[in-house]
Amino acid sequence: EVHLVESGGVVVQPGGSLRLSCAASGFTFNDYTMHWVRQAPGKGLEWVSLIGWNGYSTDYRDSVRGRFTITRNNNEDSLYLQMVGLRAEDTALYYCVKGSGSGGPDYFDYWGRGTLVTVSS
């Protein structure tokens, strides 16, 4: 059974930094693209970033590019999101999400329960 468990969400001041982690199990982690998707309180879903199976291919939504960095450790079945220069509009529940494939456009077949990031002074 696929499990994705996020951690690292806290309350942080504007301009601060944070690193989110996701522990994956139940599938061959290094076979799949992984994503971060976020959801602001009471709002819809917003894709944030992806990383290809081998870690070399990454992409970001425009509003976080240059501030967020996605990485993975295939030896430890872990996904990360380093966030710097945090803004109030980054406040959201961040989900670790498994992509359906290893490259190219894919849908999201498994989701973690999320970790809450609150950016507030």
Added chain:
Amino acid sequence: EIVMTQSPATLSMSPGERATLSCRASQSVHSNLAWYQQKPGQAPRLLIYGASTRATGIPARFSGSGSGTDFTLTISSLQSEDFAVYYCQEYNNWPPETFGQGTKVEIK
């Protein structure tokens, strides 16, 4: 940039009724369309991919149809556990960043 538009925003239905949710893309996404269900306090769950293929464990009362720009999610007979928010997502493009704004199915 593709825009995904879901309608209606809210659907007020009674248990046992048939629910029809719409998702429209601003340009063709072929059949690269997924539907997700999100219940309060829970993570989204994949329902449908490839516009019409049910994900593992999804009941047969959920069906998807459409291709190109117009898609439909149908729940043939609403059960109490089906009252939730439903999102569509296109994955024809890279990165797969486009979700619809969601349709809330609420109890009438």
